[in-house]
Each structure stands twice: as structure tokens, then as C-alpha cells.
Amino acid sequence: MTQKPNTLTGHLGREPSRYHGAVSTPVYRVSTFLMPDLETLERGTAPYVYGRRGTPTSESFATAINTLEHGATTVVTPSGLAAITTAILSVCRTGDHLLVSDSAYFPTRNFCDRVLARYGVQTSYFDPCIGNGIEELFRSNTRAVFCESPGSLTFEVQDIPAIATAAHRHGASVLMDNTWATPLFFQPLDHGVDLSIQSVTKYVGGHSDLMMGYVCANASHADRLVQTHGDLGQFASADDLFLALRGLRTLARRLPVHEQNGLKLARWFAQRPEVTRVLHPGLESDPGHAIWKRDFRGACGLFAIELKPLSRSALAALMNSLKLFGMGWSWGGFESLITPAHIVRTARPWPADATVVRVHAGLEDIDDLIADLTQGFERMAREL
Ligand SMILES: *Cc1c(COP(=O)(O)O)cnc(C)c1O
Numbered sequence: 001m002t003q004k005p006n007t008l009t010g011h012l013g014r015e016p017s018r019y020h021g022a023v024s025t026p027v028y029r030v031s032t033f034l035m036p037d038l039e040t041l042e043r044g045t046a047p048y049v050y051g052r053r054g055t056p057t058s059e060s061f062a063t064a065i066n067t068l069e070h071g072a073t074t075v076v077t078p079s080g081l082a083a084i085t086t087a088i089l090s091v092c093r094t095g096d097h098l099l100v101s102d103s104a105y106f107p108t109r110n111f112c113d114r115v116l117a118r119y120g121v122q123t124s125y126f127d128p129c130i131g132n133g134i135e136e137l138f139r140s141n142t143r144a145v146f147c148e149s150p151g152s153l154t155f156e157v158q159d160i161p162a163i164a165t166a167a168h169r170h171g172a173s174v175l176m177d178n179t180w181a182t183p184l185f186f187q188p189l190d191h192g193v194d195l196s197i198q199s200v201t202k203y204v205g206g207h208s209d210l211m212m213g214y215v216c217a218n219a220s221h222a223d224r225l226v227q228t229h230g231d232l233g234q235f236a237s238a239d240d241l242f243l244a245l246r247g248l249r250t251l252a253r254r255l256p257v258h259e260q261n262g263l264k265l266a267r268w269f270a271q272r273p274e275v276t277r278v279l280h281p282g283l284e285s286d287p288g289h290a291i292w293k294r295d296f297r298g299a300c301g302l303f304a305i306e307l308k309p310l311s312r313s314a315l316a317a318l319m320n321s322l323k324l325f326g327m328g329w330s331w332g333g334f335e336s337l338i339t340p341a342h343i344v345r346t347a348r349p350w351p352a353d354a355t356v357v358r359v360h361a362g363l364e365d366i367d368d369l370i371a372d373l374t375q376g377f378e379r380m381a382r383e384l
Contacts, residue, residue: 005068005184005252006252006253008067008068008252009064009068009184009248009249009250009251009252010249012063012064012067012068012248013025013059013060013061013062013063013064013245014060015060018056019056024242024245024246024249025056025057025060025242025245026056026057026242027057027238027239027241027242028055028056028057028238029238029239030048030051030055030238031050031051031052032050032051033046033048033049033050033051051235052230052233052235053230055238055241057238057241057242057245058076058235058236058241060241060245061074061076061214061241061244061245061248062074062075062076062214064245064248065183065198065214065216066216068183068184068187069183069187069188069189069196069216070187070189070190071189071196071216071217071218072217072218072219072222073216073217073222073225073226074214074215074216074217075214075215075217075225075226075229075234076200076212076213076214076234076235076236076241077212077213077214077215077229077234077235077236078211078212078213078234078235078236078237078240079199079201079211079212079213080177080179080197080198080199080200080201080202080211080212080213081105081107081108081111081199081213082213082234083197083198083199083213083214083215084105084107084108084111084177084197084213085111085115086215086225086228086229086232086234087175087195087197087215087225088111088112088116088144088146088175089228089232090195090215090221090224090225090227090228090229091143091144091173091175091195091221091224092116092121092143092144093121093143094119094120094121095120095121095141096121096122096141096142096143096144097121097122097123097124097139097141097142097143098112098116098121098122098123098124098142098143098144098145098146099123099124099125099126099134099137099138099142099144099145099146099172100112100123100124100125100126100145100146101125101126101128101146101147101148101149101151101158102125102126102127102128102151102345102346102347102348103128103148103150103151103152103153103154103155103156103345103348104146104147104148104151104177105148105152105177106344108146108148108177109123109125109344121143124137125346125347126347127347127348128147128148128149128151128156128157128158128348129156129158129287129288129348130163131158131159131162131163132159132162132166134162134163134166134167135166135169138166138167138170138172142170142172143172143173144167144172144173144174144175145163145164145167145172145173145174145175146175146176146177147160147163147174147175147176147177147193148176148177148179148180149176149178149180149181149186150180150281150288150292152179152180152302152331153304153341153342153343153356153358154279154304154341154343154345154350154356155279155280155281155286155288155303155304156287156288156348157281157288157289157291157292157295157296158291159291160174160176160188160191160192160193160295161191161192161295163192164191164192164193165192167192168192173194173195173221174192174193174194174195175193175194175195175197176188176193176195176196176197177197177198177199178193178196178197178198179197179198179199179202179203179332180300180302181296181297181298181299181300182198182203182204182251182255182300183196183198183216184251184252184255184297184298185255185296185297185298185299185300186295186296186297189216189218191295193218194217194218194220194221195215195216195217195218195221195225196215196216196217197213197214197215198213198214198215198216199212199213199332200212200213200214200240200244200247201213201330201332202330202331202332202333203247203251203254203255203258203300203332204244204247204248204251204332205240205243205244205247205332205333206247206250206251206254206332206333206334207243207247207333207334208330208332208333208334208335209243209333210239210240210243210244210247211240212236212237212240212241212244213236215229254334254363255298255300256298257363258300258301258361258362258363259282259298259299259300259301260366261301261361261362261363261364261366261369262280262282262299262300262301262302262303262359262361263280263282263283263299264361264366264370265303265359265361265366265369265370265373266278266280266282266283266303267283268370268373269305269359270283270285272377273308274307274308274310274377274380275305275306275307275308276306276307276308277305277306278303278304278305278306279303279304279305279306279356280299280303280304281296281299282299282303300332301331301360301361301362302331302332302358302359302360302361303358303359303361304341304356304357304358304359305356305357305359306354306355306356306357307355307356307357309353309355310355310380310384311383311384313383314380314383314384315340315355315357315380316383317379317380317382317383318376318377318379318380319338319340319357319376321375321376321379321380322338322372322373322376323372324336324362324364324368324369324372325337325338325359325369325372325373325376326338327339331358331360332360333360333362334362334363335362335363335364336359336360336361336362336364336369337358337359337360337362338357338358338359338360339357339358340355340356340357340358341356341357341358343356
């Protein structure tokens with residue numbers, strides 16, 4: 001990458017001369033592309049043949065992502081979860097075994113335990129901090145390892161290069177949900193991952209107003225990804241593709257603000273008597289800090305805190321009194337959020353009675369965010 005991210009994200013995938021000088025590639029709402037003659041129709045040689053198979057808007061987006069991810073091919077999906085399921089289905093078949101990190105996004109687990117299981121693919125979960133120890137978990141039929149680093153509820157950082165080396169030695173593919181870092185702060189394919197997955201819904205979209213995902217493959221996984229994506233009938237809507245491109249234009253400017261606000265909030269929480277632990281790999285005290293520092297270029301605004309034991313009404317008093325932190329199941333938008341984190345673990349123990357709250361630091365002024373949390377803790381104290 002010669003140009004810097006701020007420059008790249010502003011220019012990638014744009015070709016104004018093709019669109020009467022329009023700065024942004026327009027929305028192409030299209031199912032049917034008309035062919036100029038019978039031969040072109042029958043040979044399928046036109047640049048665009050059918051809405052689901054690619055449009056100028058999707059091509060703009062995929063071109064930009066291929067450059068940011070250092071990938072060979074990018075396919076788009078109507079949600080991040082559809083990107084996850086498409087990536088897994090492009091490598092697994094009946095009789096295979098799949099290794100999934102224990103801190104993965106919960107709907108990923110549901111897909112493995114319900115749908116994959118029904119089609120004869122067996123999933124087992126591994127401790128995200130396992131590193132080289134993953135070597136012992138491979139079976140003769142292990143087809144792939146699915147990672148999400150850091151886990152988006154408990155924030156363990158995985159040693160992706162070590163896991164990828166072990167996986168490839170056993171002939172297994174490596175898939176990674178990289179929604180937390182985005183390709184600006186971690187480039188999975190450069191660290192041994194074969195399929196890099198992103199919920200565009202989060203930071204790339206950046207405004208909490210669209211649902212979309214993508215999978216970006218390296219050269220060895222490109223053909224099977226494209227084929228499976230096509231066979232499953234996956235694509236993304238024209239308007240969402242346009243919004244995703246618009247979000248991408250400011251991603252490199254937004255992400256460092258989320259990072260700074262997130263780190264400031266994390267350090268502030270770490271000083272509070274109400275908080276027992278802050279789960280944020282950007283903090284020097286975090287168990288994942290060394291690997292995060294080695295492999296990542298930055299942190300986004302998402303992290304968690306563990307509170308001292310408290311009553312349900314005290315937790316409700318805190319959350320209900322916040323004015324700037326919305327309560328909602330997402331993140332990556334411009335606005336701050338707070339939600340309780342329901343943690344399900346199998347391979348790695350977790351205290352059953354822990355009260356963990358996930359925080360998304362938005363783009364608001366940090367002083368206002370801290371003032372809001374301060375009054376929230378005061379309200380909470382009255383209920384303790
Ligand atoms: C939200 C999320 C997804 C799913 O994305 P959708 O666009 O909501 O389907 C996948 N992985 C992680 C880590 C997420 O936070």
C-alpha cells in the first residue's frame with residue numbers, strides 16, 4: 001500500500017469519467033441488463049449480465065475492498081451474518097469438522113449448531129487464547145478454522161498468524177470475522193487468513209442505517225467463494241451498496257475518533273470504583289495487549305466493562321438514566337451505545353454471575369460522554 005488510508009478510502013473504486021463526472025458511482029437499481037445482440041447475450045460477454053451478478057455500484061465497492069484487504073475477490077451479501085454463512089459454506093461439506101473460536105458472535109454459533117449440524121458438519125469451539133495449542137485440536141476431517149478477533153463481547157485477541165500456520169499445515173482454511181478492526185486496523189489476508197469477513201452494517205456503513213456484509217478471498221479461495229455466493233443467490237441492494245461506499249469515504253477519518261474516545265472511556269472506567277475489569281486490548285494491562293500491538297494498527301470504539309456485583313434495579317438505574325448512550329444491539333455507527341453482554345462460553349470458563357456491559361464509543365465529545373456516565377453512576381449508587 002503506497003498511499004495512506006485517508007487517501008485510499010476517498011479514491012478507491014471511483015471512476016467519474018464513466019458517470020458523466022459524478023463524483024460517486026451512482027445507485028444502479030437494475031435486474032435486467034439489455035444485450036446489444038444475440039451473440040453477446042448467448043456468450044455472456046457483456047460487462048454486466050444480471051442484477052444479482054454485479055452492477056457498476058457493486059463493482060465500485062468490491063474494487064475498493066480488494067485493494068484495502070489485499071484480496072483477489074470480494075463478494076457482497078445482504079447482512080454480515082450472510083457473509084459469515086456464505087464464507088463457511090464455501091469451504092465446508094458433509095462429514096467435515098469446523099473449529100470456531102469460543103468468543104465468536106452468537107448468531108455464528110447458532111448457524112454452526114443448527115444449520116451446519118443438520119448438513120453433517122460438526123463444530124467444536126476453542127479457547128480464543130489458545131495460540132499454538134490449536135495444533136492438538138485438528139482432526140483428519142477438520143476443514144476450516146473460524147476466528148473472530150477480538151471477540152466482540154469479551155475482547156480476547158487471537159494469535160491469528162500462529163492459528164493460520166497450524167491450520168494450513170493440516171490443510172484447513174482460515175476464516176476470520178474482522179468487523180471489530182475493519183481492514184484499516186487489521187488486514188487478515190496478510191496474516192494468513194484465507195477469507196476475510198466484514199459486517200458492513202457496523203463501521204463501514206458507519207451511520208446505523210444499512211445492513212450489508214462482504215467476504216474477501218485470497219487467490220486460492222476466490223473461485224469457490226464466487227461460485228458458492230452465486231449458487232446461494234447472495235447479493236446486496238443497490239441503495240445499501242451506495243451507502244456502504246459513502247461510509248467508506250470517511251471510514252479512515254471516523255475510526256481514529258472512535259478509537260480515541262474508546263480508549264479515553266476505557267481508562268476512565270478503569271479508575272471507577274464501580275468497575276472490576278475493563279476488557280479492551282488497547283489497554284496495557286489487558287491480557288491481549290501484546291498480540292494486539294504486534295498485529296493491529298488500532299482499536300475501534302467497542303469494548304466492555306465488568307461491574308462489581310449489583311442488583312438488577314441498580315443496573316437498570318444506570319442504563320435508563322443515560323442520555324447519550326442508546327440501548328441497542330449494534331455498534332459501529334456515529335452514536336454511542338451501551339448494552340448488557342450475555343456471555344456464553346464452552347471452551348473457556350467465565351464467571352456465571354459476572355455483570356458485563358458492552359460500550360460503543362461514538363463520535364460525540366468525550367467530555368459530554370463522561371459527564372453522562374458520571375451522572376449515570378450517581379443514579380446507580382442510589383439503587384445499590
Ligand atoms: C453485527 C455483527 C455481525 C453480523 O452483522 P449483521 O450485518 O448484523 O448481520 C457479525 N459479526 C460481528 C462481530 C458483529 O458484531
